Amino acid sequence: MMKKLFTLSSIALLAAAGLTACDTGGGGAQPAAVATLSSGVAVSGEITFWHAYSAGGGEIKALEKTIIPNFEKLHPGVKVKSVQISDKDMHQKLVTAAAGQSLPDVIRADIVTVPELAKIGVLAPLSDAMPDFQSWANKMFPGPLATNKYNGKSWGLPLDTNTKVVIYNDQALKANGVASVPKTLDELKAAADKVGGKYILAEGGSGGWQMLPYIWSNGGDMTDPDVKKSAGYLNGPKAVAALQMIVDLYNKKAIPGVILGGSGGTPTGDGLPKGMYPAIVDGPWTFPGMATSYPNFQPKTSPMFSGDGGSVSVVGGEDIVMTQQSKNKELAAEFIRYMLSPDAQNAMGQVGQLSAEKDMAEAMAAIQPYYAAFLEQLKTAKPRPATPQWAKVDDIFTKQAQLALQGKLSVQEAMDAAVAQIDPLLAQG
Amino acid sequence: MTAQRLSGQEVSTASAARPRKPGRGGASRRPSHWWVPWAFAAPGLILFFLTTGYPLVRSLQISFYNWSVLPTQASTFIGLDNYTRALADPQFWTSVTNAGVYLLMSVPATVALGLLFAVLLQKKMPGRTLFRILFYIPVVTSWVVVSLLFKFLFTTDDGAVNWFITDFLSLSDHAVPWLEQRWTGLIAISLLGIWKNLGWCLVVLLASLGGVGEELYEAAALDGANAWHKFVHVTLPGIRGTLLFVLVLQVIGAFNVFPSVLLMTNGGPAGSTEVPLTYMYKQAFSFLDFGYGSAMAFILAIFIFIVSFAQFKFLGEKKEALR
Numbered sequence: 001m002m003k004k005l006f007t008l009s010s011i012a013l014l015a016a017a018g019l020t021a022c023d024t025g026g027g028g029a030q031p032a033a034v035a036t037l038s039s040g041v042a043v044s045g046e047i048t049f050w051h052a053y054s055a056g057g058g059e060i061k062a063l064e065k066t067i068i069p070n071f072e073k074l075h076p077g078v079k080v081k082s083v084q085i086s087d088k089d090m091h092q093k094l095v096t097a098a099a100g101q102s103l104p105d106v107i108r109a110d111i112v113t114v115p116e117l118a119k120i121g122v123l124a125p126l127s128d129a130m131p132d133f134q135s136w137a138n139k140m141f142p143g144p145l146a147t148n149k150y151n152g153k154s155w156g157l158p159l160d161t162n163t164k165v166v167i168y169n170d171q172a173l174k175a176n177g178v179a180s181v182p183k184t185l186d187e188l189k190a191a192a193d194k195v196g197g198k199y200i201l202a203e204g205g206s207g208g209w210q211m212l213p214y215i216w217s218n219g220g221d222m223t224d225p226d227v228k229k230s231a232g233y234l235n236g237p238k239a240v241a242a243l244q245m246i247v248d249l250y251n252k253k254a255i256p257g258v259i260l261g262g263s264g265g266t267p268t269g270d271g272l273p274k275g276m277y278p279a280i281v282d283g284p285w286t287f288p289g290m291a292t293s294y295p296n297f298q299p300k301t302s303p304m305f306s307g308d309g310g311s312v313s314v315v316g317g318e319d320i321v322m323t324q325q326s327k328n329k330e331l332a333a334e335f336i337r338y339m340l341s342p343d344a345q346n347a348m349g350q351v352g353q354l355s356a357e358k359d360m361a362e363a364m365a366a367i368q369p370y371y372a373a374f375l376e377q378l379k380t381a382k383p384r385p386a387t388p389q390w391a392k393v394d395d396i397f398t399k400q401a402q403l404a405l406q407g408k409l410s411v412q413e414a415m416d417a418a419v420a421q422i423d424p425l426l427a428q429g
Numbered sequence: 430m431t432a433q434r435l436s437g438q439e440v441s442t443a444s445a446a447r448p449r450k451p452g453r454g455g456a457s458r459r460p461s462h463w464w465v466p467w468a469f470a471a472p473g474l475i476l477f478f479l480t481t482g483y484p485l486v487r488s489l490q491i492s493f494y495n496w497s498v499l500p501t502q503a504s505t506f507i508g509l510d511n512y513t514r515a516l517a518d519p520q521f522w523t524s525v526t527n528a529g530v531y532l533l534m535s536v537p538a539t540v541a542l543g544l545l546f547a548v549l550l551q552k553k554m555p556g557r558t559l560f561r562i563l564f565y566i567p568v569v570t571s572w573v574v575v576s577l578l579f580k581f582l583f584t585t586d587d588g589a590v591n592w593f594i595t596d597f598l599s600l601s602d603h604a605v606p607w608l609e610q611r612w613t614g615l616i617a618i619s620l621l622g623i624w625k626n627l628g629w630c631l632v633v634l635l636a637s638l639g640g641v642g643e644e645l646y647e648a649a650a651l652d653g654a655n656a657w658h659k660f661v662h663v664t665l666p667g668i669r670g671t672l673l674f675v676l677v678l679q680v681i682g683a684f685n686v687f688p689s690v691l692l693m694t695n696g697g698p699a700g701s702t703e704v705p706l707t708y709m710y711k712q713a714f715s716f717l718d719f720g721y722g723s724a725m726a727f728i729l730a731i732f733i734f735i736v737s738f739a740q741f742k743f744l745g746e747k748k749e750a751l752r
Contacts, residue, residue, distance in 0.1 A: 095714060098498050099498045099499065101501075120498050120502070260697065261694075261695065261698050263580070263608040263609060263693065263697060263698075264580070264588070264606060266584070266585070391715050395711070399700050402698045402699035406699065
């Protein structure tokens with residue numbers, strides 16, 4: 001048996017060595033030059049559009065029954081194939097499709113994945129390809145627009161956006177002895193001291209998505225503006241003080257354990273209407289869910305707790321991007337333009353997708369009263385650092401913040417350790 | 430796959446040990462052409478090389494590279510860097526330790542309970558078939574479904590387990606944050622492992638128990654053996670080969686624990702419940718570090734190979750000695 005195993009192992013190793021000796025790719029082939037994709041040119045053929053629109057909230061219906069048919073009517077003879085991929089699977093699907101050279105023409109990509117996709121060379125830079133790019137860019141809120149930048153170019157345009165504000169349960173606050181919702185970080189601390197051992201606020205995790213609004217509002221940051229280094233920023237006094245406040249609230253039991261990752265704890269979207277958590281910091285997508293599951297609950301909103309840096313929340317949402325592989329880039333560009341048109345943006349606004357276009361703000365606020373708070377917050381909201389290394393950076397930050405919350409490291413030690421791991425990644429670009 | 434391979438080894442070893450029958454009968458069964466057996470084996474072999482052999486070799490190649498996801502972009506050969514990086518990565522060792530803890534908490538209990546229930550269900554009793562089916566249901570149920578079910582059971586605020594501990598038994602006045610801490614998280618994941626794998630152990634051992642000759646029990650009874658003596662001196666030696674098989678597969682399975690961890694704790698908090706497969710999955714598919722993920726997979730494969738080999742060597746020799 002051993003002899004057979006040895007023989008087999010040797011064959012496998014030799015085969016591996018043989019493969020290793022082969023060239024592993026195109027030797028750093030440069031992406032093909034981008035053709036100019038002017039607006040209004042005659043388009044034909046078919047494109048595929050990947051997205052993670054949800055079926056439950058009517059998004060798919062709006063896309064497939066209204067937006068795509070209208071686009072196809074405008075351009076007779078063209079066809080847009082819509083492919084829905086769940087939000088959770090999207091990243092993995094994109095990675096495997098990139099490896100297998102089977103990406104679609106247009107993608108609605110989560111804003112944090114755009115620099116990564118740009119880095120691995122699968123996207124066409126819209127700032128080069130579309131002559132009218134700048135006119136589209138000028139329409140956008142600066143936060144969502146910034147999520148498309150990588151290496152001096154813009155690789156997409158904001159398709160929809162969102163941000164987080166304080167959503168609170170008035171009755172639960174009063175029951176815990178807090179007369180009105182805290183407006184500032186100081187008031188939040190004071191309220192936590194006052195209620196002593198009762199929850200005042202819940203956060204569903206300790207990653208950049210959850211912690212950056214506190215850091216920014218306190219006047220700190222995660223990296224320098226060019227996203228080249230985190231030393232002096234993430235472990236600087238303002239960022240550390242913001243995280244220290246969160247750790248103190250957690251230790252005082254003013255913040256529940258779901259901040260450690262959400263596994264096992266009551267989700268924030270359930271805890272708030274149930275009255276367990278008096279306040280959460282969350283996005284507009286929580287409203288339809290709460291309205292369905294807790295029809296009697298009336299959520300109220302307030303801007304992100306302000307501090308030395310103002311009231312600064314985090315930008316979420318999706319960008320629309322075109323792939324290098326697309327064989328019909330003219331049609332892809334025309335479809336992107338249509339997806340950003342008032343018709344399509346309004347149709348998506350009706351089903352919960354906030355437009356990132358400044359001109360659309362009024363129309364959006366008219367659709368849903370609660371949109372107004374988010375549109376106001378968007379004026380100062382910032383994107384997470386636009387880096388292709390974001391997934392790793394966020395993982396490191398999350399783990400170190402969790403170690404600080406668990407008391408295994410001081411906040412300063414945890415952030416020093418995070419910086420030591422993050423900066424080499426940022427240096428890779 | 431592994432089960433088939435291992436059982437295949439057993440079969441081939443057994444047939445090799447069997448003396449060949451001399452004479453014309455043996456010669457007449459020899460195939461007329463050398464390629465006939467290969468032709469029969471070809472579909473399976475082709476499938477094996479396409480779905481297992483080639484990916485394995487490719488993965489080994491990737492492990493020596495700073496691998497680029499896009500085939501059009503160059504990957505850099507970095508030799509053993511990914512391997513040395515893994516060996517120096519404390520998170521990798523935490524994940525291996527967690528797999529070891531999971532193994533110790535789940536495998537002995539699974540095999541022991543599987544054996545106990547197999548012995549009980551071997552006896553003729555009413556509803557025996559029903560119980561056999563009930564025990565096997567978790568095995569055929571999707572890992573995803575049962576992992577989400579267990580996550581729900583172990584939820585801190587509304588979970589049934591905490592209700593049972595705090596409200597029903599009054600053992601504690603506060604809810605245990607099962608999935609928010611390392612050791613309680615691993616306990617919950619191990620309990621799922623036991624529940625899920627018990628039925629498989631039971632069925633395999635049950636089949637093996639049926640093969641122990643009735644005459645051996647009769648002979649033992651004549652010698653005055655009681656039930657315990659019969660179990661220790663007749664049953665256990667009779668199924669030792671199958672027990673070894675079950676144990677080896679369970680140990681391999683424990684190192685490969687994946688969906689339950691991913692869905693119940695996702696390796697958190699702070700990576701404290703990470704196991705090798707969740708860690709390498711994240712390296713590859715979240716961070717696009719396929720070279721590093723592949724290197725960890727091979728380190729784990731070598732480790733599992735050594736442990737399995739030691740089990741066969743150590744327990745297999747005992748089997749021979751007993752004969």
